[in-house]
Amino acid sequence: MRNDLELDAIIEDYLLGKLNPQETEAFENLRRNDAAVDHKVVSHKFFLESMEVFAAQSRLKEQLNNIHSEIDVENLASTLRPHPSKVVQLWRKHKSAIAVAASFLVLSLVSVYSIQHNTKQEERYSQMRSELSRVRNSTKDLIRTINSNTTADATTKNIKPGNYGGTGFAVSTNGYILTNLHVINGADSLYVQNNKGESYKVKAIYSDPQNDIAILKISDKNFNNLSSIPYTIKKSTSSIGETVYTLGYPKDDAVLGEGYVSSKNGFIGDTTQYQVSIPVNPGNSGGPLLDNNGNLVGIISGKPDQTEGAAFAIKSKYILEAMRAIPQDSLGSNRISSSKKSVLSGLKRTKQIEKLQDYVFMIKVYN
């Protein structure tokens, strides 16, 4: 036992190079002659190497533990722990993906927006009232009042009344006439003129700013009741391609415009209107839009200012709505209906116009 321990000590010293040259030589001799000793040397060498690796690793671990103790794990863990809220968790997980998606979205939105901006014609809605100069006037007025302090002359000039005109059509035989609200807006006095050139004074009795509809009532003693209304109101919506026509007063005589329904929606997708392909001019506003069978499809109300040949017409169901809004007995029994068959049905266009023109009026606006 004692010898074994001594041998171990010598082997270790030998391996660590602590022996002096003579001892080393003596030991190497012993090693050569005794296989058992040699074996011990080899195994001890392996053991020492293992021990060295172990020692290095242990020291490193100790070092890491020391560093670890400097870190405030509690605090850090509480911020990084899976958050109870799903949203926060989702955000943390997919932070980068969300960022990429968001920036992509922004980019595509920007590019779509810019493309649209470049290609889109700046369309505006111009209402077909024959004297749009009021707008021009008013802007001029503004400029004038800003530019000059000698307002006296200018203001007297501005008082000069402007005449506007539009179209309207009878919705009952006792003198109720329907037109666009924008035709009569701001009017001091209103007159309607029939195709024979007779003028009657009218009063506005109902207006629907949302649908741009106004109902006027002839309040003139000279007015004789009309014979029964030839056209009827169409309840269903019209299909694209349906032939339609309108009669209006863009000038002093009635003008026929014919075309077709070109879109089921109006200005920028306005669902209360159709788009129709009829050339219209200022003064057509408020005119009736009829189909071949003499059904009232809508009211001409305006056109896009950059698309040629297109016009917008308020859908007929809003006429019904407007008519429901006024006292029913005042309309009389002979009013426009949606149930009867139109007497215009089956007639030639010329005959239809002949019958129709007595019921379409020019609206004259004074202010």
Added chain:
Amino acid sequence: MNNSLKSSVPTDREVILGILNNSEDILNKLYKAYYAMVLQFILNNNGNEDDAKDVYQEGIIVLYNKIKEGNFELSSKLKTYIYSVCRRIWLKKLSQNSKKAGNITDYEDVFAVEEDVEHHEEKDAAFVKMQSALDHLGEPCKTIIQDFYIHNLSMQDICEKFGYTNTDNAKTQKYKCLQRLKKIFFQP
């Protein structure tokens, strides 16, 4: 806390040179730089703080040894390397504990480190073997051996620490311990 950690992140080159030069400071910075990343990964994948510590330290050791062996080529960011290694180690642990590892939540890019991790595991097996041999040794042998081989104390220091009358006694005791340890260690 988080900010102060991030502000002291050493560059990858600094880390490699630092480890090669046994710089404690660099090791310190390295450790603190990426701990949060691994902690987050472990916490969000069925682990706790202790798991994170173990896995992260193992990951650092893998990197450390690889750099020390001199064949470390920086083919990715160190951050990615550490993350990948820790991820791999944690996945193995999860499957060993037959915990569900189906849905791993990742926070960083991952790249293949299987070889490195396996290499590390071989080395670690030897480490564990030595560790368990030492544990079986019992006191005071364990401490004597540790003091001598790991903490590099001289026989004189050990003699004083354990109250042996002279260094020869201490030496005899040490060789006795060593013999027993070798016996345990070389047991198949």
